[in-house]
Amino acid sequence: xxxVTQSSRYLVKRTGEKVFLECVQDMxxxxxxxxxxxxxxxxxxxxxxYDVKMKEKGDIPEGYSVSRxxxxxxxxxxxxxxxxxxxxxxxxxxxxxxxxTGELFFGExxxxxxx
Amino acid sequence: GQNIDQPTEMxxxxxxxxxxxxxxxxxxxxxxxxxxxxxxEAPTFLSYNVLDGLEEKGRFSxxxxxxxxxxxxxxxxxxxxxxxxxxxxxMDSNYQLIWGAGTKLIIKP
Numbered sequence: 001x002x003x004v005t006q007s008s009r010y011l012v013k014r015t016g017e018k019v020f021l022e023c024v025q026d027m028x029x030x031x032x033x034x035x036x037x038x039x040x041x042x043x044x045x046x047x048x049x050y051d052v053k054m055k056e057k058g059d060i061p062e063g064y065s066v067s068r069x070x071x072x073x074x075x076x077x078x079x080x081x082x083x084x085x086x087x088x089x090x091x092x093x094x095x096x097x098x099x100x101t102g103e104l105f106f107g108e109x110x111x112x113x114x115x
Numbered sequence: 116g117q118n119i120d121q122p123t124e125m126x127x128x129x130x131x132x133x134x135x136x137x138x139x140x141x142x143x144x145x146x147x148x149x150x151x152x153x154x155x156e157a158p159t160f161l162s163y164n165v166l167d168g169l170e171e172k173g174r175f176s177x178x179x180x181x182x183x184x185x186x187x188x189x190x191x192x193x194x195x196x197x198x199x200x201x202x203x204x205x206m207d208s209n210y211q212l213i214w215g216a217g218t219k220l221i222i223k224p
Contacts, residue, residue: 004157040123040216041216042119042202042204042213042214042215042216042217043158043202043204043212043214044214045211045212058211090157090158102145102146102148102163102204102206102212103148103160103163104150104158104160104212105160106157106158106159107157108156108157109156109157
């Protein structure tokens with residue numbers, strides 16, 4: 001069974017703390033994505049990566065950075081967490097190619113609360 | 116700007132049929148996707164349309180009209196487990212997915 005695993009389901013952090021969200025996929029996918037999901041809004045793309053050590057900004061990259069040192073692992077970093085970063089964070093992966101890029105496999109999500 | 120519109124919430128009865136609409140305005144079009152997301156769980160892929168017409172997959176069907184910027188997801192023989200949010204997403208000219216806010220479907224016995 002294919003799997004995208006996110007390291008933490010629930011996190012509570014304080015304003016200003018550094019936060020790491022880890023994502024690992026076992027499908028040998030080239031493409032990996034980080035989204036945030038907020039009530040009443042569609043999924044918003046933070047960063048994505050089409051290859052190891054490659055990263056591209058999505059629609060809302062401010063306040064975030066990413067790391068992709070290995071093909072299977074894509075990490076999201078909040079350098080200094082703020083309350084407006086309280087959200088559900090979803091990691092996803094896909095095969096390359098046009099249609100395949102849209103068929104995403106998601107992790108269970110990490111619900112982050114910043115106090 | 117780019118925009119995907121779908122109803123916020125719908126209610127239907129077990130055993131019935133429901134149609135969830137999605138309209139879009141995007142910079143280019145490279146396909147439309149439907150995902151299902153149960154509460155507290157990850158979205159899962161349901162369907163992909165790139166040409167006009169109906170794609171059927173068991174109890175679920177998805178329709179696309181590119182000229183109208185319109186799609187719908189049709190769910191037949193509704194079951195309680197179909198209670199979920201249904202997300203519409205369009206792939207634009209840059210092969211990026213633009214997501215709707217989702218439609219929460221409530222199934223009543």
